[in-house]
Amino acid sequence: MKRFSTPVRAVSAAGTAVLCIAGLSACSSSDDSAQAGSDTYTWWDPYPQHDESSDWAQRVAACGDEAGVTIERTAYDTTALTNQALLAAQEGNSPDIILLDNPAVSTLADAGMLTTMSEFGLDTSRFDENLLAAGVVGGDAYGIPIGANTLSLYYNKTILDAAGVDPASITDWQSLTAALEKVVANGDKGITFAGIGTEEGSFQFLPWFWGAGADLRDLDSPEAVAALELWKGWLDAGYAPNTVINNSQNTTWEEFLTGRFAFAENGTWQVNSAAEAEFPTGVIQIPGRDGGVAQTPTGGEFITAPVQEDEARYDVTKQIVECMTTPEGLVKTANTFAYYIPSTQAGQKELLAQHPELETWVEAVRNAKGRTSDDLGTDYPKISEALWTAVQKALSGSMSPKDALAEAQSNAEAEIE
Known part of the structure; x- marks a missing residue:
């Protein structure tokens, strides 16, 4: 099996200008963050959709109140946040706390701008190891997951009933494909997913890739080829629409809400929308190739301390982090966002006591895996781009799955070496 090396390297900061979100009274420049007084702590997160009047902003402020300080919050979109964080570190004026999309943790850790949780004095043993792993670099944890989301298969119960398909009978790829065949033969549409040529495409392909037993360091393995042949086979048979080539996760969901598709691969964040659909819906976990449940990638943010x-x-910063990550704090975050699953067993238990209908999602998160896990770190984005490019070429028919993945492996090795 081919293996990429994973050397530690310096990461230069991107000099991208980023504007603060209008309407946030706490908006500040990176220079301002360096000047925060002893009673003001700076907080950056990737939630510009939540302004100062939102439940989320109030949640953050309450943890500041509990620690006896004022939190000055600034929101950026996800990509801008990473770039601005690297720039702030370069200029020596990092905020006290940053919430990062989990694949970005390794980037900032590799740049030397984050404290480890052991240095910070936080015990991470209560957090689910599979979720914590996305923030582990070189054996050290550089953040704590404030929750996680992942992927499963939503289904339209009306369509499955009409086709005589019991969702409980879907236990592997063969039984799923047989279900799609029945649905299409009955005049409905089979499955929709996001195969777009971005990180979303890789994110949606990974359950099938991992469900076949493939490894991200070996993109052209027989297992990887089988996963891509599955998706391509569904297109060729008419079980999935050609639109999946350009579908984002949002457009995939819009297709599912038309009521014409039996299945849609999508995430925890659509729970409320599914409950409000004009047809009855349900959820099953994505099956592995030969049975069991496929590992799915984790989404969600880590709380980090620059x-x-x-x-x-650090003493007060630690109090704020602890406030956010108690079992009660994790459940408050889950309820605030309506799609986060707590990252500890205790938090999950408390969430299920309030929302037993989320049991399938809790199980999926417990089985999920970070994209940068297996010590991929900052190599992951290069591997992912090679992978989504291969998916695009195979689905479009410009290359066979085998050839597309062979090219992907070669390109990834060249980028990493």
């Missing part, structure tokens, strides 16, 4: 020149600030 390195500070004034180490005395």
